Amino acid sequence: MIMPFLTASLPGIGGQMRTLPEDFKVEERPLYLPCGEGEHLYVKIGKRLLSTPDLVLRLSSVLGVKAQAIGVAGLKDARAVTTQMVSLLGVTPERLDRLKLDEQVLSVEVLGRHRNRLRPGHHAGNHFRLVIRDVAMHARETVPLVTDILVRRGVPNYFGPQRQGRSGQNYQTGAELLVDPARRNRLSRSKRMWYLNAYQSHFFNDMLARRLDRLDRILVGDWAMKMENGACFLVEDAVKEQPRADRFEISPTGILFGSRASWAGGEPGEIERAVIAESGATPESLTDAAKACGFRGERRSFRTPLTDLEWALEGSVLTLSFSLPPGAYATSVLRELMKEN
Structure with missing residues (x-):
């Protein structure tokens, strides 16, 4: 594409x-800091040439906990020097002494305890x-x-190429899984969702490309996102809402299809339907398939x-x-x- x-x-x-x-x-910028009590130990880890999934595997092995007991807010590049927060269920600060610093794990800082596990998206950017x-x-x-x-x-909010894998074809696997329950069931949920998310992002990138010259313009039928909290509303009066877009308070969005994601109306809706029609899909077919797969979908801002x-x-x-x-x-x-x- x-x-x-x-x-x-x-x-x-x-x-x-x-x-x-x-x-x-x-x-990584934290959305919040640990409250000081709870079963989850929050730590900040600096790393080099180490992806987030590989960090989780290393922590699981060294600290003797299941990977499911480790929480992260976001995935960081492997070919980089990165810092991110991690939550560890049932781990004491003393046990962290087992984690030795080296060329990949550069620093470990204990931040404190918290009641909840760190979950994807729980960071401020x-x-x-x-x-x-x-x-x-x-x-x-x-x-x-x-x-x-x-x-x-x-900034055009395209999904990066890493979403589509080295071959650039992850979205095709997602399209196949969407209509093949037997094949879906042979994969773990995380693997299954990885490919389905790639299919969502493939459509989104195409929708954004077609709106690029107007990525900061609000149209009737848009689902506009409030940038302060991510809430969306249906635009009925574009002239009234455009000054808010000019101040970057709101932005037009594209659909990441799912069982509960709302499709746009007006010209934005025509663009969304034209994109998926080229793959032989309709809003109804994608919504029904998403229900069967168990994911809700959402709207994503066209710009950031x-x-x-x-x-x-x-x-x-x-x-x-x-x-x-x-x-x-x-x-x-x-x-x-x-x-x-």
């Missing part, structure tokens, strides 16, 4: 990413510090032009705010730092700058 650039009129700065793991640093090497000579002029558009209009932006250029090396909310991909910022997929 071709995912157009919001800043297509500006040249890409090119460059090389992740020459070193330290070129891609991610710090991520702060990134990225290094792009060998950028084009025009970078000093181009970077502020691109980032100004992204700050003002928002870019905050805490800073950048510096030394020779041909660009250092860029910024914050994104949960679920947003740093690659969406990088592709607009570099003009590479």
Whole structure:
């Protein structure tokens, strides 16, 4: 699928990413801190070249707890230096001494106890510090032009390529599983949902691509999202609501289909139906299949705010730092700058 650039009129700065793991640093921002009591021990772990699933496996093995007793708020890149919070059920601070620091586990900080397990999405977003090497000579002029558009209009909230796997075809497996109960039942729920989510994101990216030139415009029939809390409402008066979108208080959304996700009306609804029709699907068929598979679906904002932006250029090396909310991909910022997929 071709995912157009919001800043297509500006040249890409090119460059090389992740020459070193330290070129891609991610710090997870907590949504809350532990209350001080409860069965779950919250710790902050710094790691290098270690994915979140591999971290969970390592903690399970070293600490002698089941993987299900370990909670995380988000998945972090393996080819990076990252920091994230982890909850551990029934683990004492003393037992953490078994976890030795090395080239992959860089730091372990005990934050305290809490009553609840850390769950996916329970974080306030991520702060990134990225290094792009060998950028084009025009970078000093181009970077502020691109980032100004992204700050003002928002970053296209495409799902990153990692959702589709190395082959880029995970969505096709998801489409097959959606109508094949026997095959679904042979997979674990987590594996099954991974492929079904890839199918959802494939449709969403196509819907966003078709709305890209208007990703900050509210249309009648849109389900608009309140950016402060994620709540959605059906737009009946687009002229009335547009000033709120201009202030980034609300944004148009696309559907991640499910048993309870609402489809848009008006022109936005026509776009959603046209996208799924190309795969031979209808809203009714996808809703019924999602009921059988047991997932509800949701609406996802077509854009995401870019905050805490800073950048510096030394020779041909660009250092860029910024914050994104949960679920947003740093690659969406990088592709607009570099003009590479």
